[in-house]
Amino acid sequence: MVVGAGAAGTAAAIEAARAGVxxxxxxxxxxxxxxxxxxxxxxxGRRVKDxxxxxxxxxxxxxxxxxxxxxxxxxxxxxxxxxCVWGAFRNSDTSRVLDGPQLGLADDERSWMVKYDRLxxxxxxxxxxxxxxxxxLAGVMGANGAHALMxxxxxxxxRRMVVLGAGNLGLTTAxxxxxxxxxxxxxxxxxxxxxxDEALLSxxxxxxxxxxxxxxxxxxxxxxxxxxxxxxxxxxxxxxxxAGTEKVVAADTxxxxxxxxxxxxxxxLLGCDLAFASxxxxxxxxxxxxxxxxxxxxxxxxxxxxxxxxxxxxxxIARNQGRLAGIAAAESxxxxxxxxxxxxxxxxxxxxxDAATPDAHSGWQRWHRSLVNAGxxxxxxxxxxxVTRAEIIGxxxxxxxxxxxxxxxxxxxxxxxxxxxxxADQVKRLTRAGMGHCQGRLCREQxxxxxxxxxxxxxxxxPVMSYRPPVRPLPLRVMWPHDEPxxxxxxxxxxxxxxxxxLG
Amino acid sequence: MDSxxxxxxxxxxxxxxxxxxxxxxxxxxxxxDKGIVGNEASGRNGGMVSERVDEPALIPxxxxxxxxxxxxxxxxxxxxxxxxxxxxxVAVTEEEMGAxxxxxxxxxxxxxxxxxxxxxxxxxxxxGITERTLxxxxxxxxxxxxxxxxxxxxxxxxxxxGGRLYQNTAVTGFQVVGDRVAAVETTAGPIAADMVVxxxxxxxxxxxxxxGVHIPVAPARVEILATAPIxxxxxxxxxxxxxxxxxxxxxxxxxxxGAHEWADVDLTTTPGKPNTPLIRSIARRLAELLxxxxxxxxxxxxxxxxxxxxxxxxxxxxLDHPSNxxxxxASAHGxxxxxxxxxxxxxxxxxxxxxxxxxxxxxxRFANITPDWRxxxxxxxxxxxx
Numbered sequence: 062m063v064v065g066a067g068a069a070g071t072a073a074a075i076e077a078a079r080a081g082v083x084x085x086x087x088x089x090x091x092x093x094x095x096x097x098x099x100x101x102x103x104x105x106g107r108r109v110k111d112x113x114x115x116x117x118x119x120x121x122x123x124x125x126x127x128x129x130x131x132x133x134x135x136x137x138x139x140x141x142x143x144x145c146v147w148g149a150f151r152n153s154d155t156s157r158v159l160d161g162p163q164l165g166l167a168d169d170e171r172s173w174m175v176k177y178d179r180l181x182x183x184x185x186x187x188x189x190x191x192x193x194x195x196x197x198l199a200g201v202m203g204a205n206g207a208h209a210l211m212x213x214x215x216x217x218x219x220r221r222m223v224v225l226g227a228g229n230l231g232l233t234t235a236x237x238x239x240x241x242x243x244x245x246x247x248x249x250x251x252x253x254x255x256x257x258d259e260a261l262l263s264x265x266x267x268x269x270x271x272x273x274x275x276x277x278x279x280x281x282x283x284x285x286x287x288x289x290x291x292x293x294x295x296x297x298x299x300x301x302x303x304a305g306t307e308k309v310v311a312a313d314t315x316x317x318x319x320x321x322x323x324x325x326x327x328x329x330l331l332g333c334d335l336a337f338a339s340x341x342x343x344x345x346x347x348x349x350x351x352x353x354x355x356x357x358x359x360x361x362x363x364x365x366x367x368x369x370x371x372x373x374x375x376x377x378i379a380r381n382q383g384r385l386a387g388i389a390a391a392e393s394x395x396x397x398x399x400x401x402x403x404x405x406x407x408x409x410x411x412x413x414x415d416a417a418t419p420d421a422h423s424g425w426q427r428w429h430r431s432l433v434n435a436g437x438x439x440x441x442x443x444x445x446x447x448v449t450r451a452e453i454i455g456x457x458x459x460x461x462x463x464x465x466x467x468x469x470x471x472x473x474x475x476x477x478x479x480x481x482x483x484x485a486d487q488v489k490r491l492t493r494a495g496m497g498h499c500q501g502r503l504c505r506e507q508x509x510x511x512x513x514x515x516x517x518x519x520x521x522x523x524p525v526m527s528y529r530p531p532v533r534p535l536p537l538r539v540m541w542p543h544d545e546p547x548x549x550x551x552x553x554x555x556x557x558x559x560x561x562x563x564l565g
Numbered sequence: 566m567d568s569x570x571x572x573x574x575x576x577x578x579x580x581x582x583x584x585x586x587x588x589x590x591x592x593x594x595x596x597x598d599k600g601i602v603g604n605e606a607s608g609r610n611g612g613m614v615s616e617r618v619d620e621p622a623l624i625p626x627x628x629x630x631x632x633x634x635x636x637x638x639x640x641x642x643x644x645x646x647x648x649x650x651x652x653x654x655v656a657v658t659e660e661e662m663g664a665x666x667x668x669x670x671x672x673x674x675x676x677x678x679x680x681x682x683x684x685x686x687x688x689x690x691x692x693g694i695t696e697r698t699l700x701x702x703x704x705x706x707x708x709x710x711x712x713x714x715x716x717x718x719x720x721x722x723x724x725x726x727g728g729r730l731y732q733n734t735a736v737t738g739f740q741v742v743g744d745r746v747a748a749v750e751t752t753a754g755p756i757a758a759d760m761v762v763x764x765x766x767x768x769x770x771x772x773x774x775x776x777g778v779h780i781p782v783a784p785a786r787v788e789i790l791a792t793a794p795i796x797x798x799x800x801x802x803x804x805x806x807x808x809x810x811x812x813x814x815x816x817x818x819x820x821x822x823g824a825h826e827w828a829d830v831d832l833t834t835t836p837g838k839p840n841t842p843l844i845r846s847i848a849r850r851l852a853e854l855l856x857x858x859x860x861x862x863x864x865x866x867x868x869x870x871x872x873x874x875x876x877x878x879x880x881x882x883x884l885d886h887p888s889n890x891x892x893x894x895a896s897a898h899g900x901x902x903x904x905x906x907x908x909x910x911x912x913x914x915x916x917x918x919x920x921x922x923x924x925x926x927x928x929x930r931f932a933n934i935t936p937d938w939r940x941x942x943x944x945x946x947x948x949x950x951x
Contacts, residue, residue, distance in 0.1 A: 155786045155828040156839045157947040458644045468642035481732045490713035498793040498864050534862035540848035553807045557877050
């Protein structure tokens with residue numbers, strides 16, 4: 062089973078199939094409308110064209126956007142599009158009921174389970190979201206979401222865009238938008254200079270795109286729930302806004318292109334070791350040079366294996382990782398022997414070594430700090446559950462409970478961190494930040510950054526918030542097991558029924 | 566050496582409630598836990614609170630607990646999200662209907678307030694409930710609370726009284742002198758103690774083994790799920806179609822049930838708590854019970870490890886030897902009865918007795934149980950084949 066039909070996943074599937082392995086490649090695109098509304102999995106900020114083209118048209122576009130899908134089918138890969146993977150299950154110390162590792166799959170109508178011998182996760186990366194006043198308005202989206210709408214769906218409904226982040230991610234997003242007739246009003250970065258590729262930058266400059274360095278967003282302003290303009294402000298070396306430097310930029314879209322975060326949900330569910338590596342986008346799977354994870358049957362490839370900004374410009378890195386994973390999976394299944402595997406690896410074109418990639422989080426921290434300084438603490442860090450930064454820092458009970466007690470007002474992250482490292486899951490349970498229907502996709506990183514900042518801890522020491530199935534919001538009627546064994550149905554136990562009691 | 570009047574082992578709801586009431590009585594108390602507050606079953610269960618319990622021996626404790634929940638948040642100074650709008654158990658088969666009538670008789674015999682409601686009344690109480698509903702049994706005193714907020718409320722209130730909480734601190738042994746525990750050995754060093762309260766949940770048996778005592782409990786993993794928040798549907802605790810649960814104040818439907826899986830645990834690590842495809846069957850039963858919500862997405866599921874004594878009942882007792890070791894383990898009743906558990910344990914520590922009737926919860930009832938009872942019953946993990 063290969064999850065994700067991007068460059069890495071498709072390459073992995075082709076390589077494994079050519080080695081004689083029976084391969085199924087699943088990809089959730091095209092996403093259904095209800096998921097798009099939840100910003101799951103891509104952060105598209107309600108900037109999708111309405112009405113969306115019919116599903117078969119969307120499907121055609123997804124296929125057209127990925128020329129290697131045809132090659133995969135020729136190689137004998139079974140390709141299942143419009144199919145999401147919402148769960149991954151395998152036996153462990155406290156769970157021994159399964160007759161083999163398996164994935165939970167679903168389309169819009171139903172779910173089913175698929176067993177696998179080997180799993181290659183090429184689930185990509187998701188947008189790093191950060192809040193500012195007005196970031197809940199329609200039109201605030203992520204670069205990955207924008208890319209999906211522009212290239213895969215041809216359904217981006219933006220006229221004038223401000224891009225946040227002047228690394229390769231931001232610059233390519235701006236270029237892509239220009240190529241599709243979207244005006245790019247500004248590219249903004251908190252750094253004192255653009256971080257991305259020089260050639261790309263001068264092309265954008267040539268096209269008249271304004272670059273604002275040492276700037277952050279003070280707020281997005283709009284009416285009727287839609288963005289109309291963005292207020293930028295210059296920041297000093299301490300990330301504090303410089304009074305009087307505000308600039309109002311008209312735009313209907315703000316695209317967050319600050320960073321991408323590996324989609325490690327399925328790997329976390331399977332118990333693959335994750336490690337924090339800022340130069341790989343934060344929490345990423347531990348893997349060897351053949352793309353093998355700590356779990357024997359599981360391999361990774363592409364952005365999910367660790368993302369850095371240089372990968373935006375060179376899809377060959379992901380493709381090579383995919384081929385390595387496909388070869389390693391085929392070898393581990395005995396489809397090819399070690400010599401054959403090594404010969405196939407030798408055929409791979411070497412790509413730029415990505416050893417010297419820079420730390421991502423110093424930039425993220427600078428963005429976050431500037432947004433906090435410019436926007437204040439009364440900004441929602443968690444949109445779904447409506448939890449502000451101040452409420453997270455103060456470990457305040459959920460707002461729906463009304464005014465807290467005097468005792469509760471004395472509690473905060475610092476008092477909590479007194480004796481123990483701050484635990485992101487505990488903060489989630491107490492404040493509800495991260496408990497919403499986006500399943501923490503839009504707030505995990507900023508909550509972690511806030512916890513690090515407020516508790517004085519290193520970001521690497523803030524444990525990753527746990528992932529639980531389903532890793533996509535799945536309607537009860539879809540999760541419904543049409544394939545449920547009659548035995549499960551009939552022998553459904555009552556809660557620890559005392560009727561079984563036989564005392565000694 | 567670090568020391569305390571009482572060392573409580575376990576920062577779950579039973580341990581923290583005990584610690585809170587002991588601190589309130591002026592005792593110097595240390596709580597140790599190998600993990601963090603409420604991270605195991607105490608913070609992962611369905612949050613049900615009820616006078617209605619399976620066994621008569623538990624009723625005095627459950628009645629006291631329900632009474633205490635009403636004012637608990639005010640007393641502790643932190644929210645528990647306790648909602649007391651009743652507990653409704655519905656029947657969807659004639660067999661279940663018969664069981665409800667038997668339960669009603671049982672409840673009335675023990676002086677509880679309970680009443681049968683017919684299917685029309687059930688549909689008034691829970692709009693949109695399945696047409697298969699034949700009737701229900703209603704306990705007005707039942708309710709539910711937010712497990713994670715409530716456990717933390719006990720912890721913070723305990724700390725506010727000067728109690729010391731040592732998280733990420735595992736117990737590694739006991740120094741026993743004569744017939745008493747002199748000190749609890751932990752990964753943070755030994756702590757001298759006059760009394761020990763072991764509220765170690767699934768680790769109860771292993772913990773007692775360190776002082777040479779056999780306490781029969783078997784750990785088991787159970788599963789539960791949560792939907793996205795929806796408009797208010799019901800504020801009752803609801804049991805039916807093989808599930809138990811409630812709608813959280815925030816709006817999420819939180820329902821669990823189905824097969825449990827026997828497990829083994831150890832004293833120093835956190836047991837794995839994976840879900841299985843069972844959550845699909847839970848989703849189906851929830852959609853059958855409340856057909857109108859079938860389009861609502863499930864956004865999360867989780868699992869917890871609870872412990873069960875051979876008769877599915879709590880054990881609250883003082884050991885004969887060592888004589889200053891109080892054991893408290895709840896057989897998955899822990900959350901609902903926790904306010905009373907804390908009072909009872911506090912009484913046992915302070916006075917050696919309590920005026921709440923826990924006569925049926927002592928260790929004496931297992932006097933004849935053999936060490937291999939789990940094997941005899943099959944209450945053991947399946948063979949390891951991963």
